[in-house]
Amino acid sequence: MEPSLRSSPGPARPVNVLLFAVAGAVTVANIYFPQPLLAAVAHGLDVSERTAGLIASAAQIGYALGILLLVPLADTARLRRLTSLLLALTSGALLVAAAAPDVLTLTLATLALSTTTVLPQILTPVAAVLAGPGRRGRVVGLVGLGLTLGSTLSRTVSGAVTDASGSWRVAYLVAAVATATLLCVLPRRLPERLGPPGRTSYAKLLAGLPRLLTAHRALRVAALLGACVFAAFSVFWAVLAFHLAAPALGYGPGAAGLFGVLTLPAALLSATAGPLTDRYGAPAVSAAGLALAGLGLGVAGLAPYSPAALVAGANLLVIGVSSCQVANQARVFGIDQAVAARVNTVFMLATFGGGALGTFAGSWLYAAYGWPAALFAAGAFVAVGALVVVRSARPAAPSCVPDVTREAGGVRPRTPQGES
Incomplete structure (x- = not known):
């Protein structure tokens, strides 16, 4: 078993930094790629554009909830297990969204997937700790660049996929495949833990x-x-x-x-x-x-x-x-x-x-x-x-x-x- 970061805070390997940046781009894209699709969703589900706009709001609310409720776990939980669980849940929620029969189901699925797609806010501190003081800024900047590109280009890609396929649902399927692919690659490249095994309860983590x-x-x-x-x-x-x-x-x-x-x-x-x-x-x-x-x-x-x-x-x-x-x-x-x-x-x-x-x-x-x-x-x-x-x-x-x-x-x- 690979030791925790606490016991081996050596410099980050370049391949890990690149992987973290790509993983961050793919997962943060799940928050932003639905935005250009709202008009198509409104037409496909026969609702008003204002009602379809609830999907974008649900994505932001879910992401904030995930940062508050899930990211603190990375200090004490097993990173590989936590990452695998989050990626699996996000992929499943994306599939539910792709098959959603109505806007309520799609909104709830969006709330769920945006809550669990907080991996970028877990990978960034992991990369920073791996890098050590001398390279911390450089590594945070590279991972942050991945997040910026993911949030920016995801809108363009999802719009192009929807135009080419004629269905907004295909964009959700593409996102589910991309997220599930990370499940096969990312967890094994992470250390076992960011810190020592957790002796602090979940409630105390949040209260602190x-x-x-x-x-x-x-x-x-x-x-x-x-x-x-x-x-x-x-x-x-x-x-x-x-x-x-x-x-x-x-x-x-x-x-x-x-x-x-x-x-x-x-x-x-x-x-x-x-x-x-x-x-x-x-x-x-x-x-x-x-x-x-x-x-x-x-x-x-x-x-x-x-x-x-x-x-x-x-x-x-x-x-x-x-x-x-x-x-x-x-x-x-x-x-x-x-x-x-x-x-x-x-x-x-x-x-x-x-x-x-x-x-x-x-x-x-x-x-x-x-x-x-x-x-x-x-x-x-x-x-x-x-x-x-x-x-x-x-x-x-x-x-x-x-x-x-x-x-x-x-x-x-x-x-x-x-x-x-």
């Missing part, structure tokens, strides 16, 4: 999440910064389709989808954030990412009816937000490998919360005041993120917080508060 946030300044900084940048990102993308469809531009719904492809250069370039984080540290890369995001919003705001400016602004925003994401995850994974999955849970929940706030604020402001107001809100979120970076650069005051890492089911960090 807030205490980790209280105990570790690095986690608080990363969570707040992640919420800010993803809020700005979500404002932009939540209102872009409406802005493109407005009379001044008059583009159809396909234009917003095309922006996903047009921002691939930024997604690929964001992989450099990992090595830069290893070399210069998370605070410096986060600051640069915020500057790029702010610049992108400025370009999109100064030339709101120029397609070239909007594409340029979107690319700057994508690379800025992605760089912040990579830097922040590298920061939190330096806290303590025994709680790596749980600190990632806290970080991702904060990030999703910021995204939800940004989507709501952007949609409301755009409907009431238009494109400039929405971009102003996005810029405000970036400004708050900049304040977080500036404040976090100050030396931390001596902590009077008790050692709750052990209470949360982990061990005491080797470095003060796990700062990086």
Whole structure:
């Protein structure tokens, strides 16, 4: 039996990093590939487009639930067994979705498959722990690149498969086959455990999440910064389709989808954030990412009816937000490998919360005041993120917080508060 990561935290093998990136891309695609199919689903199941939109909502809700309820298990459970179970459940739910006779069944199947397809948020901390401090940023960046490509290209692939086959159900079948294929490859390439065998109950694992946030300044900084940048990102993308469809531009719904492809250069370039984080540290890369995001919003705001400016602004925003994401995850994974999955849970929940706030604020402001107001809100979120970076650069005051890492089911960090 292969030893746990706790006992052998050697450098990550390149083949493992590549496999983790591909596995992350395939599994995160299950959240996003149904989005272009909603009109076809509405027509096929004879429901309104608004009703079909419940499927997209179910995917986001399920993913958040999975991050909260399942990802913490990776700190103590057997990784191979946990991964195999999640992949099997996701594949089965995709098959149910492909055969769904009505929209209720499809929505429930989507909720189930999105809850169990949280493997990307398990693989990322595993890869970071394997990499060790010297290569943590690089590895997180490569796995993150896989997630970005999976979420972006999955929409294009599912639309093409549906157009070629004439049925949205075929896209679900293709996703089920791709996910099941991972079941034959991925588990055997994982270590047995991420940490020591679990002696902490499941209830204590979840109850310890807030205490980790209280105990570790690095986690608080990363969570707040992640919420800010993803809020700005979500404002932009939540209102872009409406802005493109407005009379001044008059583009159809396909234009917003095309922006996903047009921002691939930024997604690929964001992989450099990992090595830069290893070399210069998370605070410096986060600051640069915020500057790029702010610049992108400025370009999109100064030339709101120029397609070239909007594409340029979107690319700057994508690379800025992605760089912040990579830097922040590298920061939190330096806290303590025994709680790596749980600190990632806290970080991702904060990030999703910021995204939800940004989507709501952007949609409301755009409907009431238009494109400039929405971009102003996005810029405000970036400004708050900049304040977080500036404040976090100050030396931390001596902590009077008790050692709750052990209470949360982990061990005491080797470095003060796990700062990086």
